[in-house]
Each structure stands twice: as structure tokens, then as C-alpha cells.
Amino acid sequence: MLWNWQLSDWSQFAFDAARLRDAEAQFLKGAGVVIGSMHHLDGNARQGLVIELISQEMVESSAIEGEILDRFSVQSSIARQLGFAADKRRSNPAEAGAAELMADLYRRYAEPLTDQLLFDWHKMLMNGRRDLVDIGAYRTHADPMQIVSGALHAPRVHFEAPPSDRVPEEMARFIAWFNDSGPKGGAPMPAIMRAAIAHSWFETIHPFEDGNGRLGRAIAEKALAQSLEAPTLTALAAAINRHKKTYYAQLHAASQTNQIDAWMGWFAQIVLEAQGRTIESIRFLIEKTRLLDRLRSRINARQEKALIRMMAEGPDGFAGGLSAHNYRTITDAASATATRDLAELVELGALERVGERRYARYHLTIASREGGDGAGD
The missing domain is CATH 1.10.10.10 (Winged helix-like DNA-binding domain superfamily/Winged helix DNA-binding domain)
Known part of the structure; x- marks a missing residue:
């Protein structure tokens, strides 16, 4: 079997952009609803919502990979990272590192993507790990980077990434495209289209020893935030986690071809579902505040x-x-x-x-x- 990176048209992704037009328009409309709804929240409520949403993103993103983080510990760490008041709850290294990554993404979403930024994110995410050779650097091992399942004596290979010696070249091409396709780049692309390509492309390269899924989803969030020119509050990982089996199936299918209409359509629906969930959370916060105000002194x-x-x-x-x-x-x-x-x-x-x-x-x-x-x- 040939993987997409082994094909002659590798990185020349083909899809029908017109099929995403309605989703792109709906996403921009939803972004306006999010911004308008946030204006109904006071400073403390807005801070609380930001902490809740971005902490949920990392908890859910880690859950996709089978790592369970304590939501309240991550929230506390993110609050401290963003300079908000926080309780003194202690976080383990994984929770502290995940919180640092999400806070950095929230603060520096507008910055160009660079090798160094990705290395910094990887160090944050791998906080406390001692079992990896390359932390804060692209992988260098000679063994194939494979995603496998099944018994050790008869593994099933779901995907094999480019060899380690090709990673620097592959990442240079990816990073150049990502920055050029941003709102301030030479060939800007619509939000969902760019985020979908970025996530699939990064996952194909699989440049790190571990953490590629979480970093790939953070890159997709960065793409969405840059397109909106505002820190992202799109609950992307939470939506993906609700459809985890299909997510892996779609990524697997996209790894075998550079004709990616199916992946683009599926990812667009996930982004819209995630944004809808964010809008729902904001409305819930507004309504619960109103309810408590109405009941004050009556309960x-x-x-x-x-x-x-x-x-x-x-x-x-x-x-x-x-x-x-x-x-x-x-x-x-x-x-x-x-x-x-x-x-x-x-x-x-x-x-x-x-x-x-x-x-x-x-x-x-x-x-x-x-x-x-x-x-x-």
C-alpha cells in the first residue's frame, strides 16, 4: 500500500472548494454570534468561560489519545497561566504542561507558525516525560513511525509516516504553506478549509515522537483563530471526541489519497458542531446568571x-x-x-x-x- 506522502501528487490536495462554501459562511455567522454573546458577560463571567472552554479543549484532546486529565486541575493551571485568580489546586506535570500549551495558543494565536513555536509546544505537552529521546525537537529515530494495533507478533499497520530524515524538509514545506495561507499571507484561504488541510497534513508528517494528535488539533485551532482574528473558543476537540471512531476512520482514509473531499466535508461539519456547542455554552452561562439573579433572596x-x-x-x-x-x-x-x-x-x-x-x-x-x-x- 502507498500512503499519500508516497504519491506523486503529495501535498497537492484536491477537493471541491464550492462544497465548503455554505459551511464557511455559517462558521463566520456563528463567530459573530459568539462575539456578540460574549458582550453580555461581565469581566468575571467572561474570564470563567474562557478558562472553562480552553481547559475543556485540552482535556478532551488528551482523552482522544486515551490520556485522562483532571478538568479542575487544568482549569486552575490555565487560570494561573493567563493571570486570572485561581485556587491552589495542584496539577501533575501532564496537566500543567497541557494548560501551558493551551494558554500559549490563546495568547499567541496570531503569531506565525515556526519550528521553534512547535518545539516549545512539544516541551510543554511532554512535561514530566522521561521515556522519549526527542522532546522539543522533531523525531530522529531510524525505526518507521507507525500507528499500529493488534498483537505484537502480528501488528496491523494503520498508517506509516515519512521517515525521520525527511521530517525537517516536510515541516519546512508545511510551515511555509500554513503561514502563506493565513489571513496576512500571500494566498489566504477560508477558515475551515485551511484548518482541515493543516490538521490532516500535520498528522501525515507526524513529526514528533509523541503528542502529534494534540499538537495537530492545536494547529487547527490556531488556523481558525487566525482567520477570525480573535482567540479561538471553538470546542473542536470536544466535538471530535464525541465522534472519535469516525475521526480516526476519516484520517485513515485521507492518508491514502490526496483527493480529500470526504475529509474536508466531515471536518467542516465537526467545526460547525463545535462552534454550536460553544454558542450553547455561552448562552447557558448567560441564562444561569439570570436565573440565579431572579432567585436571589427567594431560595x-x-x-x-x-x-x-x-x-x-x-x-x-x-x-x-x-x-x-x-x-x-x-x-x-x-x-x-x-x-x-x-x-x-x-x-x-x-x-x-x-x-x-x-x-x-x-x-x-x-x-x-x-x-x-x-x-x-
């Missing part, structure tokens, strides 16, 4: 604690809804008190009850989706 401390805990789960709320048992665990309330508190929250319009007696579940009534129902539905 007791237990009820407020439970609502804040539910809101911390985001627009999706508790899986399956809040039960009376959950409420008692959160508030230390007695059974009768919990029943009364929950009934009052339903009466006040803060919660919606589904089911009866011990099967009753409670959902927030926040309308985070445009034209949608409650956040916990």
Missing part, C-alpha cells in the same frame, strides 16, 4: 448550593437528571427537607420534574439552545 443556602452544583455540569446537566438522593448528598439535607426544597424549586421555575416518587428526576429549566428547551433535557 435558601441549600437550594442555591444544589443549583450551582447542577450548573457546574454545563448545558447537559446531570446525566439522567438530579434525584432526591443526589440533592441530599450535595446539601446534607434530611429526606423531608430535600423533598420540600425540590418542590419549591419546581414551583419557582428553577427546576422541572420528570417522573414520580423515587423515580422523580429534576432538570434545570435554563434554555441554553436557541429555540430549545431546558438544559438538562
